[in-house]
Amino acid sequence: MIIKRKYDPEFDKYVPLEEWLRFPRGEIKETPEFFGDYRDNLVRCADERLKLARWLTWNVQTPKIENESATGLRYASKMYASFLKLAQYPEQEQTFRIYDLPEVKWNGKGMLEAGRAAPSKWIEAYFLAVITRDTESMDSLANFPVETMKKSATQAGPVSYKLVEVFQAYHHSKADYPKLLDECMGMAVKQNDDWAIYIAFGYLETLAALSPATFDVGCDFNEALAKNVQAQERYHINEAGPDHAPVDSFLPLQLLGMACMWHDMGNEVTVECDSLPRFLIEGTYFK
Incomplete structure (x- = not known):
């Protein structure tokens, strides 16, 4: 089942691909030197690696490009999980060592007040961990209290918090997982806006x-994966508008993460799409 992306970056006409790659590569190169000061910018640092991986899906997928993408996602997963762990225990000083980056000691004071624990970030963090087979981060995030998330100054709608509950229930194989999923589907349908129908409901349908x-x-x-990859690309194209690239659609973390789950259960992912890189589905660089 081959799916072609609808969006065309037209690199030859507008901004060349190398220009899109240049800035995140530069930021990543500087990270070790300044990492001790990155506490408040840890998510932005992770986002640069995620942005790089997304733009790299438009490059020829050589082993070098695949490894660059996978490496960036591995670091991003740890950064996201570390950031949310700080928000979970704001008063506690914690030591973090993310691969070969300098060891740091941080606390999370002020993070909830600054609105740093939004459910959208949790969902990205969890599925980054799924994609990179980062079980330590998955387990940590699966135990992040939703009630703590609700104390963040940045608030979200009820469907977003319920989504976190559903994913956590699935992770822990809780008996009430089907009930929570059904409730969340109903909430998304009732909300009835484009995000609820094309994004939230698409996550839930694919998870189910x-x-x-x-x-x-x-x-x-x-079939669910193919349907929702296309639906979510259309959503992001419309959301971005004619003057911006729908970057989130280049690597849809949640759907890609579920494709990884399906593969790791011993099943075949028959959907072929550049936004679902096969080396990530198969976990080639994460074994």
């Missing part, structure tokens, strides 16, 4: 298809 014996969505996993 991972365990058809538990929840029947009327299609198999690959």
Whole structure:
């Protein structure tokens, strides 16, 4: 099942691909020198690596490019998880060592007051951990209290918090997972805006298809994945508007993460799309 992306960056006509890659590569190169001062910018630092991986999906997927993308995502996963761990225990000084970056000691004071624990960031963090097979970060995030998240100065709608509850319930194989998923689907339908229908409901439908014996969505996993990759690209194209690139659609973390889950269960991912790189689905650089 081959899916072609609708968006065309037109690199020859507008900004060359190398220009899009240049800034995040420069930021990544400088990280070790300034990492001790990165506490408040840890998510931005992770986002640069994620942005790089997204633009790299438009490059020829040589082993060198694949490794660059995978390496960036590995670091981003740890950065995201570390940031949210700081927000979970704001008064506690914690030591972090992210691969070969300098060891740092930080606390999370002021993070909730600054609105740094939004559910959207948790969801990105969790699925980055899924993609990179970072079980330590997955477990840490799966135990992040939603009530703590609700204390963040940056607030979100009820569907966003319920999504976190659903993903955490799935992670822990909780008995109430189907009930929570059904409730969240109903909430998304009731909210009835583009984000709720094309993004939130798309996550839930694809997640439900991972365990058809538990929840029947009327299609198999690959059909749900293909449908929602296309629906979410359309959403991001519309959201970005004609003057901006729909960068989030280049690597849809949540759907890609579920494709990784499906693969790791021993199933075949038959959907072929440049936004779902095969080396990430197969975990080639994370073994």
